[in-house]
Amino acid sequence: GPGGGASLRLCATRGAQDGINKPVIDRIIRVDHAGEYGANRIYAGQMAVLGRSSVGPVIQQMWNQEKDHLKKFNELMVAYRVRPTVLLPFWNIAGFVLGAGSALLGKKGAMACTVAVEESISEHYNNQIRTLIEEDPEKYKELLQVIKQFRDDEQEHHDIGLEHDAEATPAYSVLKTAIQLGCKAAIFLSERI
């Protein structure tokens, strides 16, 4: 009978970047972009509630760093021609609600949320660093540098959260687990859609 089927590989019209593992890089940049976008919205929510409190300046400073992170990933997204996740409008609202909600629990609540989210993000960045190093550390040198720097920044945010009595929040471990579960789900979805 007729052979071949539609198995003939067709030229991709996309791809100014030859030689990179496009599917892997696509996922990495899409999910990181979504993460930084979400983090921005979380801090925005926290500032909306706690902006004029004593922790306002601390949150503002962490927020400013996230803004820089997002700016960087916007650039990378355009450079590598990666599509953003369809869920962006959803993360827009969900992030803000998480930030504002945790801030309504008080300053410690906001810090607990920060600790939970930043721990998730740091772990996530570490996984990506491992993946890229396994692929080809030379080819992905610039991307690796960016992710390592950002991982360090998020780790710092995590530590700042702890310094500000995050662990003294009532039901801290429950809150932290719930938030981290949410982060895992967000990461899973944003990589794919």
Place this chain on the structure above:
Amino acid sequence: PSHSYTGQGGQESEDYESEEQLQHRILTAALEFVPEHGWTAEAIAEGAKTLGLSVAAAGLFHSDGSELILHFVSECNTKLSELLKKEQKLVQLGEAEKKPIDEFLRHAVEARLRMLIPYIEKWPQALSVLLLPRNIPSSLNLLTSMIDDIWHYAGDQSTDFNWYTRRAVLTGIYNTTELVMMQDSSPGFEDTWRFLENRVADAMAMSNTASQVQSTGEAVVQGLMGAAVTVSNAETSRAVR
């Protein structure tokens, strides 16, 4: 990579050519015969003949011409990319003016649709084959890549939901214009190009309206906030007095 050497009789043989490369060559050769035979095994057989191969080579492919059509679409998309890339270089070198977005989109869509003209009689048949469930993943992939390419060269740098909106709108413009072209009998397809111009203008107007609505919305919100602050200040000062 294929190595070729010239044998003694002056005949060139491919020392190593992948089956895929061979299939591509057959399909490209077959395109010449599509206007006469349609997207069929006959066209592929004729194409194989011109390459000095047996007509049985047509047996490598589906009888409905799926691979031939997909190959054609892929080749057209590649040609479009190369054209847009070349024009982009000219703009970068300052040898050409950068087109405004609406003109660029019109130009890109028209250039791509013009590639159908030699095959226009048989294109409706091709469209129906592209819509077969078996072919939809490939044809959809080709369509979305092409639309994304056009936006890329148009200078789109959106990293938010606009990324999707713009591509959806342009896909709609492309598809509807393609259908109009199928039924257009005007000289030089001028009806089609006019239709295209109107659709692109609609899209531009829509996006202007959207941003106007957004800024109006923001202005209204700010007005309300201002009014609320004024009222609360008035209340406070009245209470103090």
